[in-house]
Amino acid sequence: MLNFAPKPRRNAAETRERLLMATVQLMLRQGYAATTVDDICREAGLTKGSFFHHFENKEAIGKATIQWWGAFGTALYAEAWKEEGRDPLEQLRHFFGIMIGFTEREDQVCTCIVGMMSQELAQSHPAMREECARQLELWTTNCARMLAAAKAKHAPDADFDPEAVAWYLNSLWQGSMLVGKTEQNSALIRSNLRMALAWVEGLLSIS
Amino acid sequence: MLNFAPKPRRNAAETRERLLMATVQLMLRQGYAATTVDDICREAGLTKGSFFHHFENKEAIGKATIQWWGAFGTALYAEAWKEEGRDPLEQLRHFFGIMIGFTEREDQVCTCIVGMMSQELAQSHPAMREECARQLELWTTNCARMLAAAKAKHAPDADFDPEAVAWYLNSLWQGSMLVGKTEQNSALIRSNLRMALAWVEGLLSIS
DNA sequence: TTTAACATACGAACCGGTTGGTATCTTATT
DNA sequence: AATAAGATACCAACCGGTTCGTATGTTAAA
Structure with missing residues (x-):
């Protein structure tokens, strides 16, 4: 049944989403540090009263941001x-394809x-x-599961630990984004991903 | 002959070094952003007047910090x-050994x-x-030189580009430090480095 | 009419940076 | 060698603006 009620001018969930x-x-x-609460309110077209109604403090929206990004990635x-x-x-090939696709988005660095917040806040x-x-572990778990399945099917005797390889790939992916951003060169990221995929395929070919 | 003269209360070079x-x-x-000029002065036991005598602004000491780190690494x-x-x-093996050694320092994360500043400031x-x-390129140049020499000597027909591999290794190294720090697990970094070295040795064995 | 969702106004602490001044070191002159 | 002149090194106090957060409204929805 259609809802003919006028769209409420106030919508808590939507406001929260806009802030996020x-x-x-x-x-x-x-x-994190360089982003101020005022920045956020201005960008969202809202005021501080609204912000602190939806989030206890800056840290809270920081955590929510990490979680949102994790869900987006997953x-x-x-x-x-x-x-x-x-x-x-x-x-696994599709997995790498998704990452390569992520480097090819138009006008998007x-x-x-998660990588940015890690660098900035891990020690402080x-x-x-x-x-x-938690988010890094999620990525690694999913990656390791595919690696383990691929190993079981294609190269059960191969000498590698799926979880260790998953952490390796996570590190390479994070580092590639870091370096690619600094060098303003996304082809560099794709080059890294292709080499890593070839390496993984090599690991799996010792059947 | 011993110097009994009282240590000069003022020493520009030393003061600059302490601030740095x-x-x-x-x-x-x-x-970068979370470190304030007041923090720096307190840590160095100096005042803001002294700080701004030696450095034009916060950005200047930021740049000097990156350069110092680059020289330290090199x-x-x-x-x-x-x-x-x-x-x-x-x-190359020694090179990897130095990185592994860097992960093993006591009470030092x-x-x-360079990786931290990159993540925080590359886009803003x-x-x-x-x-x-510049610092990333320095690392890569040195690494690529060794890779090219090793290729020329051991596997001249091998199908890899030393510079691309150097960027790959730089990315892996940066990403490993990032992930290792976040997971509070330096063994993870060493595991990644060992896998990368084995991969490089593999690249060089197709003679 | 009650309550949730937002706005306004404000405050204490802190931010990068400047000021005016003093102490100390260097150098040119005698 | 003594000293005057000037440059350098450093300090304490201060500045306008910004920070996160709060106290107190106001308005819309139930």
């Missing part, structure tokens, strides 16, 4: 493993909020570090 | 290639100021980004 998206955009550019990557019966090696803000660690 | 070292320590922990790595006649593959502070890019 503004924060994502800003922190993706300037990091949804993106999930394409790779959603088809259950698929060959895990094909899933290839960077990661334990709660934020833990939040980042 | 204080900045290195602080920014290595909290990054001095550390130079051990790997200082013996001219040495087998370049051995130099394995992190890199062009001058600082360029400074970081």
Whole structure:
């Protein structure tokens, strides 16, 4: 049944979302410390009263930002493993394809909020570090699962630890975004990803 | 002959050095934005007047900090290639050994100021980004030189581009420090470095 | 009419940076 | 060698603006 009630001028969930998206955009550019609450309110077209109604403090929206980014990423990557019966090696190739796709978006710098917050806050803000660690672990778990399945199917005797390789790939991915951003060269990131995929395929070919 | 003259109360070079070292320590922990000029002065035991006598502004000491870190790193790595006649593959192994050693320092988190500043400032502070890019390029140039020499000697027909591999290794190294710091796990970094070295050795064995 | 959702106004602490001044070191002149 | 002149090194106090956060409204929805 259609809802003919006029759209409420106030919508708590939507307002919260606007504050959060503004924060994502800003922190993706300037990091945590350089992004002020005033910045966020201006970007969202709201006032401080509204901000502190929805978030207890700056740290709270920081954590929410990390979590939002994690969910955003997981949804993106999930394409790779959603088809259950698929060959895990094909899933891995798709996984790399998604990352390469992420470097090719128009007018969008290839960077990661989790990586940025990690660098900035890991040593000075334990709660934020833990939040980042959780997201990194999620990525690694998903990656390791595909690696383990691919190993079981294609090279059960191969001498590598799927989890260790997953951490390796996570590190390479994070570092590639970091270096690619600094060198303003996204082709560099793709080059790294291709080499890493070739390496993984090599690991899996010793059957 | 001993110098009984009282140590001069003022020593410009030493004062500048104290400010710089204080900045290195602080920014290595909290990054650029979260480190205030007052923090630096307190840590160095000096006042703001002195600070702004030696550095034009905060950005200036930021740049100096990146450069200091670059020189510090280069001095550390130079051990790997200082013996001219040495087998370049051995130099590469030594190079990896130096990085592994860097992860094993007691009570010192394995992190890199250039990587931290890159993440925080690459998109919002062009001058600082360029400074970081220069340091990354220095590392890569040195690494690529060893790779090229090793290739020429051991596997001239191998199908890899030394510079691309050097960027790959730089990315892996930066990403490993990032992830290792966030996961509070320096063994993870060493595991990554060992896998990368084995990969490089593999690249060089197709003679 | 009650309550949730927002706005306005404000405050204490802090930010990078400047000021005016003093102490000390260097150098040219005698 | 003594000293005067000037440059350098450093300090304490201060400045306008900004920070996060709060106290107190006001308005819309239930």
